[in-house]
Amino acid sequence: MMDLVARYVVAVQRELPEDKRDEIGRELKANILDQLDAVREQHGELTEAQISDLLKAMGRPRTVAQQFVPPRPLIRLSYMPLYQYTLYMVLGILFLLQVLETTVSWLSSDGIGLVGYLFSLAGGFLEAAVFAFASITAAFWLMSSQNVESKKSVGRDWSPAELPAAGPGWQHISLQDIFTNLATYLFLLVVIWYPVFMPVEQSEQIRFIVSDQAHQYLKWVSPLAVLGIGLSLWQLRQQLWNRMLLRMNVAMNLALVAATLILAANGPLIHPDTVLWQDVFDLAQLERSAVFTLVVIALFPLWELGRDIYRLRSLQSRW
Numbered sequence: 001m002m003d004l005v006a007r008y009v010v011a012v013q014r015e016l017p018e019d020k021r022d023e024i025g026r027e028l029k030a031n032i033l034d035q036l037d038a039v040r041e042q043h044g045e046l047t048e049a050q051i052s053d054l055l056k057a058m059g060r061p062r063t064v065a066q067q068f069v070p071p072r073p074l075i076r077l078s079y080m081p082l083y084q085y086t087l088y089m090v091l092g093i094l095f096l097l098q099v100l101e102t103t104v105s106w107l108s109s110d111g112i113g114l115v116g117y118l119f120s121l122a123g124g125f126l127e128a129a130v131f132a133f134a135s136i137t138a139a140f141w142l143m144s145s146q147n148v149e150s151k152k153s154v155g156r157d158w159s160p161a162e163l164p165a166a167g168p169g170w171q172h173i174s175l176q177d178i179f180t181n182l183a184t185y186l187f188l189l190v191v192i193w194y195p196v197f198m199p200v201e202q203s204e205q206i207r208f209i210v211s212d213q214a215h216q217y218l219k220w221v222s223p224l225a226v227l228g229i230g231l232s233l234w235q236l237r238q239q240l241w242n243r244m245l246l247r248m249n250v251a252m253n254l255a256l257v258a259a260t261l262i263l264a265a266n267g268p269l270i271h272p273d274t275v276l277w278q279d280v281f282d283l284a285q286l287e288r289s290a291v292f293t294l295v296v297i298a299l300f301p302l303w304e305l306g307r308d309i310y311r312l313r314s315l316q317s318r319w
Helices: 001-016 017-044 048-058 061-068 077-107 114-145 175-192 201-208 212-238 243-267 283-318
Strands: none
Touching: 001 048, 001 061, 001 243, 017 048, 017 061, 048 175, 077 114, 114 212, 175 212, 212 283
């Protein structure tokens, strides 16, 4: 009957690293024998069925081995939130860029139907997404493979006195908000400067949508997007609203509202070449739609502007 115990211990050892098999095997066998002794004291001589039931209750050998030596994940758990949001942000930007590129090619070509458009969109996105997924995963795997762990996350080299003061719940900046802003600013930068580095033929296709005047204006205000990326990275480091961060966010949102409304008021936004738009859209209606869209977009930073001013006053009244 004890042969069952020996077979069970060996099965567990097979799932363990070689340098830990003997030590864990002895510990496991001693634990099982202690449990068997307890059962023997209650029920007398043990049967093979009782030993089998006890081993079943302990779990499959692989499960027991993982309790002693937990499997090392590909991405360290402390990095998982950052990994997920980075993946979502990059894949989202790639999808929007693929939609833009495919739509431009579709509208400027007579030989592509709706089915061809969808296949082109899916194929282009999947190709870019696979490369992005592999690159991001490899980068976080390399970070996770480092043995040096942050003292602030796992060690005792910290003090409760270093924790920020207790405040309202809105003071915590969520990773979702930070990465949404990062994705927005990065996408804006790519859309503005992407045509500059494209081949001449593809660059001419981009002119199919945005007027030269609007594109030039966007290039002039693109430093706002760079500042927005810097502010988002600062928020990622702090993850807590303070007066300085709120003031910076107020200034950023004020600049975004002004830049968006100025762009909406100084047309044309859409390329005025009527030959390009012939049999596709009505240019006047499309121009009005673009202006209306910019006004709606300006409402988002305007709302954040009012929100942050209120929060800034709230913090100032607390101190």
